[in-house]
Every structure is written in structure tokens, then in C-alpha cells.
Amino acid sequence: MTKEDCKQVVLDIIADIAPDEDLTNVKPEVRLRDQLQLDSMDFLDIVMELRKRHGIEVPEAEYQQLASLDSCAEYLTPKFNALAAKS
Amino acid sequence: MNTRSHYDVAIIGAGMSGLAAGIRLAHFGKKVCIFERHNAVGGLNSFYSLEGRKFDVGLHALTNFVRKGVKGTPLTKLLRQLRIDRDEFALCEQKQSRVAFGPAGETSLRFTNDFAVFESEVARQFPTQIDGFRRLVERIKTYDDVSLEIAPISARSVVRGCLNDPLLEDMLFCPVMYYGSAQEHDMEFGQFVIMFKALFLEGFARPLEGVRVILRVLLEKYRQAGGERRMKCGVRKIIGRAGRADAIVLDTGEEIQATHVISSIGAPETERLVGVPPAGTELAAGRLTFVETISILNQQPAALGWGSDTIVFFNDSPRFDYACPTAPVDLRSGVICIPNNFDYGPNQALPEGIFRVTCLARYDRWAALPDDVYHNEKSRWYADVQRSARRFLPALSDGTLSSATVATDMFTPRTITKFTGHIGGAIYGAPVKHRQGRTPLENVYLCGTDQGFLGIIGAMLSGISMANYHILQKS
Numbered sequence: 001m002t003k004e005d006c007k008q009v010v011l012d013i014i015a016d017i018a019p020d021e022d023l024t025n026v027k028p029e030v031r032l033r034d035q036l037q038l039d040s041m042d043f044l045d046i047v048m049e050l051r052k053r054h055g056i057e058v059p060e061a062e063y064q065q066l067a068s069l070d071s072c073a074e075y076l077t078p079k080f081n082a083l084a085a086k087s
Numbered sequence: 088m089n090t091r092s093h094y095d096v097a098i099i100g101a102g103m104s105g106l107a108a109g110i111r112l113a114h115f116g117k118k119v120c121i122f123e124r125h126n127a128v129g130g131l132n133s134f135y136s137l138e139g140r141k142f143d144v145g146l147h148a149l150t151n152f153v154r155k156g157v158k159g160t161p162l163t164k165l166l167r168q169l170r171i172d173r174d175e176f177a178l179c180e181q182k183q184s185r186v187a188f189g190p191a192g193e194t195s196l197r198f199t200n201d202f203a204v205f206e207s208e209v210a211r212q213f214p215t216q217i218d219g220f221r222r223l224v225e226r227i228k229t230y231d232d233v234s235l236e237i238a239p240i241s242a243r244s245v246v247r248g249c250l251n252d253p254l255l256e257d258m259l260f261c262p263v264m265y266y267g268s269a270q271e272h273d274m275e276f277g278q279f280v281i282m283f284k285a286l287f288l289e290g291f292a293r294p295l296e297g298v299r300v301i302l303r304v305l306l307e308k309y310r311q312a313g314g315e316r317r318m319k320c321g322v323r324k325i326i327g328r329a330g331r332a333d334a335i336v337l338d339t340g341e342e343i344q345a346t347h348v349i350s351s352i353g354a355p356e357t358e359r360l361v362g363v364p365p366a367g368t369e370l371a372a373g374r375l376t377f378v379e380t381i382s383i384l385n386q387q388p389a390a391l392g393w394g395s396d397t398i399v400f401f402n403d404s405p406r407f408d409y410a411c412p413t414a415p416v417d418l419r420s421g422v423i424c425i426p427n428n429f430d431y432g433p434n435q436a437l438p439e440g441i442f443r444v445t446c447l448a449r450y451d452r453w454a455a456l457p458d459d460v461y462h463n464e465k466s467r468w469y470a471d472v473q474r475s476a477r478r479f480l481p482a483l484s485d486g487t488l489s490s491a492t493v494a495t496d497m498f499t500p501r502t503i504t505k506f507t508g509h510i511g512g513a514i515y516g517a518p519v520k521h522r523q524g525r526t527p528l529e530n531v532y533l534c535g536t537d538q539g540f541l542g543i544i545g546a547m548l549s550g551i552s553m554a555n556y557h558i559l560q561k562s
Contacts, residue, residue: 018167020158037158041168041555048115048559060560 001080003073009080010072013049017042028069050076055083094120094315096558097335097345099322099360102130102507103543104535105351106305107550110169113312115559120345121314122337124321124508128306130351131507131514131536132543134299140439142381142496144506146298147398147424147443148291150266151284151544152178152200160289161544168551175304179429181291181397185479186258190403192479196258200290213255223249228288232280237522242279243272257407262286262400264409265422265445267541269373269515271410278520278541285542291397293429295437301543321508325350325360325531332528335360347558350526351535351550352508353516357526373513374411376500378448380472383494384440388425391491392481393442399423401479415452416468418475421445440491444476450500450511461501469497515541524553532557 001009011023014036021036032038046066050056056079058066065075096112098105101123112119127133132145151161155173166173180200187195194212198205206224210217223246231237243256250256260274263282268274274282294300309316317337324336325348334342350357355370364370388394402420409420424443427436456464477483500512509516520539524532532553540549 016170019172020156020163020167039159039164041164041551044555044560045168052115 001077001084003077006073006077006080007069009054010046010066010069010076013046013053014038017045017049026069028073031067032069033067054080056080092120092343094118094343094345096347096349097122097343098349098351099335099357100130100351100535101128101316101318102351102535103132103305103546104538104550105130105349106302106309107165107169107547108349108351108534108554109314109550110305110308110312111551111554112558113309113314114170117558119314120343121309121316122320122322122335123316123318124338125506126319129298129302132298132546133302133506134297137496138494140383140494141297141299143297143299143426144498146293146543147422147426148181148293148429149176149178149301149544150286150289150291150542152180152290152292161285161548162289165544165547165551169305169308169547171304171308176301177294178292179295179431182395182428182430184291184398184400185396186262186400187479188254188258188261188402188407190478192401194254194258198287200292202288205287209255213252216250216252216255219249219251220255227280227283230277230280232277232284237277239275239277242274242276245276245279253406257402259283260409261402261407261420265400267515267545268409269375269513269520269536270518271375275520278539281541281545285544293426295431295435297426322360325357325528327361327528330527330529332531346530348531349534349550349553350531351533353510353535354519354521354526354533354537355510355517356508357531357533361528361531371517371519372510373515373517374450374511375409376411376448376450376503376512376514377445378416378468378472378497378499379443379445380469381496382442382473382492384442384491385493386440386491387436388427388440388442391440391483391487393425393483394428396423396425396480397428399479401476403475403478409447412447412449415449415464416472417447418471420447421472421476423476423479439493444472446472446475448500448512450504453499453501453512454504465497465499469495524557
């Protein structure tokens with residue numbers, strides 16, 4: 001999985017959690033919270049959807065790694081690839 | 088005993104909060120079952136059929152309404168958390184509502200889903216109070232009302248710190264209390280904030296077909312997520328062992344094991360499932376209960392001159408007294424709801440007129456009556472309640488109204504207990520709320536009325552919050 005694929009995975013999850021948000025111009029380097037109306041309940045859902053759909057675990061202490069799309073990609077892409085290598 | 092059912096989570100009660108908790112948990116892969124004693128879902132907010140007509144109970148209006156695009160409010164959070172598209176609720180906005188005080192409603196404050204209307208009404212009728220009112224509104228807007236850990240303060244004292252006209256103070260408390268306070272005379276400020284926002288800063292709406300539309304959406308989401316549900320299957324006991332619930336026992340005697348139990352039936356009611364608490368230590372049940380009259384009319388209320396008001400909160404006395412009355416019904420104050428007066432658009436209308444009136448009542452004056460006396464009392468109070476409420480609506484002769492009336496019904500505190508199991512018919516549960524939903528058993532949590540988020544949106548958020556907080560965040 002590339003970092004771009006990974007960003008798309010996160011965007012797809014946000015689109016399902018917050019269908020009322022416009023995701024066409026999300027800037028990857030800007031914090032998601034600063035450009036979208038996402039609260040802590042929404043972030044919890046991103047974490048839980050990652051686990052439900054992709055088997056990716058994000059411990060609570062590492063939630064801040066999901067701040068922006070870029071940081072999501074940095075943090076999650078190796079996890080996705082490690083998981084793919086195992087299966 | 089290996090065949091005993093085991094669930095990750097057993098939920099007691101299929102009301103709004105139990106269903107919402109169930110949807111969250113099932114969506115995230117938990118094995119969940121909701122146990123409901125009745126054959127209908129909805130609990131306090133349900134519906135029934137009588138002689139071919141469908142009646143709503145509970146819901147006058149869905150509070151917390153905000154228009155599409157407004158974010159960060161309870162309605163939006165709820166829709167996101169339950170993955171509901173707002174069009175599924177098909178909400179139609181109120182026309183206007185009023186708070187009408189005085190023997191014939193001489194002082195009246197109109198409000199709509201546009202807060203500026205209410206603010207200008209306050210400015211016009213209470214010019215000396217408007218600055219204080221704006222300060223109060225600012226304080227309400229910035230208050231963290233969903234915090235699960237905040238010290239309780241008196242709402243009366245906060246409001247009095249901003250306003251010094253008792254009439255305006257009471258006119259603010261009347262709708263807020265009627266739509267959600269389990270406490271007499273005063274409220275916890277956090278609860279006041281939740282309701283003030285829900286009623287005034289947000290607003291009222293309703294699906295054309297009423298509460299069943301909302302319940303249908305919830306049931307469908309729950310089913311799709313894989314949740315199980317057992318109807319006509321109450322829980323009669325929670326077996327506690329070493330500080331934990333070991334199993335629940337159904338009315339049928341069947342034992343069910345569950346890792347977690349979420350109870351939506353109320354704090355004192357849940358306590359009784361666990362066992363008889365030592366005398367003097369039991370949780371107090373609420374004392375606030377209501378009667379409601381429902382009249383079905385053979386024409387639209389607008390044809391009778393009642394076309395503008397959606398909800399009217401009324402009080403005829405110098406002070407508004409929100410307390411358990413000594414009489415079976417307190418006729419001095421109440422709430423009128425005319426469900427026809429939502430804006431359903433040009434091509435939709437309810438097929439018949441509906442006129443509902445709710446008043447405070449006293450449980451023990453209704454509970455013990457023999458059946459024939461009970462029915463006589465109902466007819467007598469039905470007439471009195473209607474007469475009292477009509478003082479606050481445009482005048483209509485007795486003859487005109489009675490010839491337009493094609494059916495009537497009335498619920499009493501006794502009906503509420505029968506269908507919800509709430510002790511003493513206490514609609515809004517016990518006066519003391521349990522924000523974190525904890526009980527003496529570490530794997531039993533409360534949601535719904537006694538957790539303390541109010542209104543039907545609040546009830547659903549309560550189920551969501553407790554499922555998130557106690558179960559999903561920890562697994």
C-alpha cells in the first residue's frame with residue numbers, strides 16, 4: 001500500500017462517519033480538526049473503523065498520529081504493509 | 088448449562104437509549120441482545136393503535152432540531168454516531184410555539200426555530216431584563232453540558248444571577264422543566280443548559296408520521312448491524328457476585344450471561360433488579376408524573392382557528408410550581424401540543440386533527456383506584472384538563488369542539504408505569520442523575536433517563552455515550 005492509498009482509506013472512513021463534511025479539498029498537511037468539524041467522538045470512530053474494516057489497531061496513546069492525512073499516512077502505511085506481509 | 092446464551096452486552100429496554108447503544112455496539116462487532124418486556128419498542132416514546140388510529144405517546148416534538156449544515160450539535164453527533172442520513176428522519180419544522188402565562192395567557196413569549204424571534208420577544212416584553220437574558224444565553228452557550236464529570240449547581244441560582252423578574256424566570260423554567268426535569272422546583276444547571284439549548288437555541292421538528300419513523304430507522308440500523316432483540320421478554324433479576332453481574336434472569340426464568348449489562352430502565356429500577364437494598368439506602372424514585380389528554384378532531388385545527396401554535400406551555404398562577412401536586416392533576420399549568428402545526432409542506436398533512444394536553448399529576452391518586460372509579464376519574468379530569476388548556480388558545484365554543492371531536496384517549500401515571508416500568512410513573516426518572524452511568528456492579532451501566540441526557544435526542548446520545556465510554560473505548 002502506498003501513502004496515497006492510505007490517505008484514501010482514511011478519507012473513505014471519514015466520508016462514512018461524517019457524510020455532511022465536504023472532503024473534496026482536504027489539505028493533507030493541515031490538521032483534520034482544523035479544516036473539518038470532527039470531535040473526539042468522530043476520532044474514536046476513525047480508530048474503530050480502522051480496526052473493524054482493516055484489522056489495524058491504534059492504541060489510545062497514539063491517537064495524535066491521526067491528526068492530519070499526512071501523519072495518518074506516515075503512521076498507518078507501515079501498519080497496513082506489515083499486516084499484508086503477514087497474510 | 089453450556090447451552091446458556093452468552094452475549095458481549097445485554098441491554099435492558101428497547102427505548103431510544105437502549106436501541107442507540109445497541110446500534111453502536113453491534114456496528115463494532117459486539118454480540119448484543121436487547122431485552123424488552125413489551126411487544127413494542129420505544130419505551131417512553133412509543134405509539135399504539137386504538138380503533139384503527141395510531142397514537143403517539145411521549146414525543147410532542149423532536150427537540151434539538153437544527154437545519155442541514157449546522158454542525159457540532161447533539162442532532163448532528165447522533166446522526167454521525169448512528170450512521171443515519173438526516174433525510175431518513177424526514178423532519179418537518181414547527182410553525183411557532185409560545186410560553187403563555189397569566190389566567191388567560193396575558194403574557195406570551197413566542198419562539199420558533201430561529202432564536203432571534205425569542206430574543207426579540209423577551210426584549211419587547213421584558214425590556215429591563217434583556218441584558219441579563221443575553222448574559223444568561225452566553226453562559227448557556229459556553230457551558231460544557233456533556234461533560235461526564237462536573238459539579239452540580241442550582242439552575243435557579245444561576246438564572247437569578249442574571250435576571251430579577253420572577254415572571255421571566257418562571258417563563259424560562261416552565262418549558263425547560265416540562266420537557267425534561269425530574270427534579271421539583273429547581274434543576275441542576277447542566278440539565279437546564281441541555282434543555283434550554285434543545286428547545287430555544289435549537290428547536291422543534293417532527294416526522295409527519297411521528298415517533299414511529301424514528302423508531303423504524305433505529306430498528307433497521309440495529310438489525311443491519313446484526314443486533315438481536317427479544318420482545319415480550321423482560322428482565323426480572325440481575326445476579327450479582329463479588330461486585331459484578333454474573334447473569335441476568337428473564338421473566339421466563341431463563342438465565343442469560345453477558346460480559347456487560349446496560350440498563351435503560353432507570354437507576355432505582357435497576358437497583359431493584361439487583362436485590363432489595365437495605366432500608367434507608369435505596370435510591371429515591373422521581374415524583375414527577377403526568378396525565379395527557381388526546382383528542383382526535385374531524386378537521387384540521389387551523390379550520391377551528393388553532394392553526395398557528397405547535398406547542399404552548401401555559402401557567403395561570405403568579406408563580407410556576409413544578410412539583411408533585413396533592414390533587415390527582417394540577418390544572419394550573421401544562422403543555423398543549425397540536426401536531427398538525429408543523430410545516431409538512433404543501434402536499435402533506437396529518438389526516439385528522441390532534442389536540443394533546445399534558446399536566447402534572449400525582450401517582451398515588453391514580454395507582455390504587457378500582458377500575459370503574461379509575462375510568463370515571465379519567466373522564467372527569469379529561470374535561471377539566473381540556474378546559475384549563477383552552478384558556479390559552481383562541482376561543483372556541485364547547486359545542487364546536489365537541490362536535491369536531493371524533494375520538495379521545497388519556498394516559499395517566501398508572502399507564503406510564505404499566506408501559507415503562509418506571510416507579511411512580513416518573514416520566515423523567517429519578518431526581519439524582521448518574522452522569523457516568525455507574526452502578527454498584529462494575530459491569531452494569533445505566534443509560535437513558537437516569538444517566539441524565541434529556542429529550543429523545545438526549546436519550547439516544549446517552550445510549551451512545553455509555554456504549555462508547557464503558558465498552559467500545561476500552562476494548
